[in-house]
Amino acid sequence: MRTLEPAGGQRRPTTRDRIAGGVRAPIAGTISVLALGGGVSFGPREGREIVFGRNRPLVHVCVGENDLRVSRRQGTLVCADDRWWLSNLGTRPIRIAESHLLFRDEDPLPLDVGYTPLVIRGSDRREHLLEVFVTDCERGAPGPRHGHCTAAETTHELSDTERLALIVLGQRYLRHEPRPQPWTWEATARLLDDIQPGAGWKRRRVEELVTAVRMRLSANGVSGLTAGEVPQPIGNMLNHNLIQELMCSGTLVPRDLEQIEF
Known part of the structure; x- marks a missing residue:
């Protein structure tokens, strides 16, 4: 059973390769969304919507497919005003990065450029990860830098x-x-x-x-x-x-x- 056809985008295959390190894309504002069973990538276009949730045939990205604590339509990512906005449609809050919780009926939250992990808590202390990466001109996947010097950490001066x-x-x-x-x-x-x-x-x-x-x-x-x-x-x-x-x-x-x- 397949997810919704990503009209105007492309499917990302089922893989455990994470996208935290970056995603190569020719257009700034391209979004890649990945869950355990695969995902999608879309270029930016005003009004474009990506749906994620448990009901595989009716979402672009299926997450928590066998967990009844995850809503069939858990949330959306919508392109508006040159940004991607996250909305929660489900009964469970979506945890963004380490601590921010987005609840149903709250205003959409704009995503920053780069990597953002989204987590939905399911049954029996399970947690379902949805990875999101939004590119800009500088944040696509860079080429190998095996021999480059490691960037120095910025520490703070203390007496x-x-x-x-x-x-x-x-x-x-x-x-x-x-x-x-x-x-x-x-x-x-x-x-x-x-x-x-x-x-x-x-x-x-x-x-x-x-x-x-x-x-x-x-x-x-x-x-x-x-x-x-x-x-x-x-x-x-x-x-x-x-x-x-x-x-x-x-x-x-x-x-x-x-x-x-x-």
């Missing part, structure tokens, strides 16, 4: 004092603890005072130092580090985002724990 305070604040993350949270200001100040007795480590000093780092990184274009960028209640979110950025950029790494473990 020795800032680094030490942030290692203590973010030590749960550096230890890869499940669902980590930053240490409190008070606990961070106490440990810093144990490490550097007489250096004047107090709660207020730690808070001001970390806040200064957040503001500096925010001014350099890092998002999620100011109160206006995160929803209420803020809680530990600003420090959580700061520590995640420092680790993802390679500014802080697990071996930094050696500075606070004796």
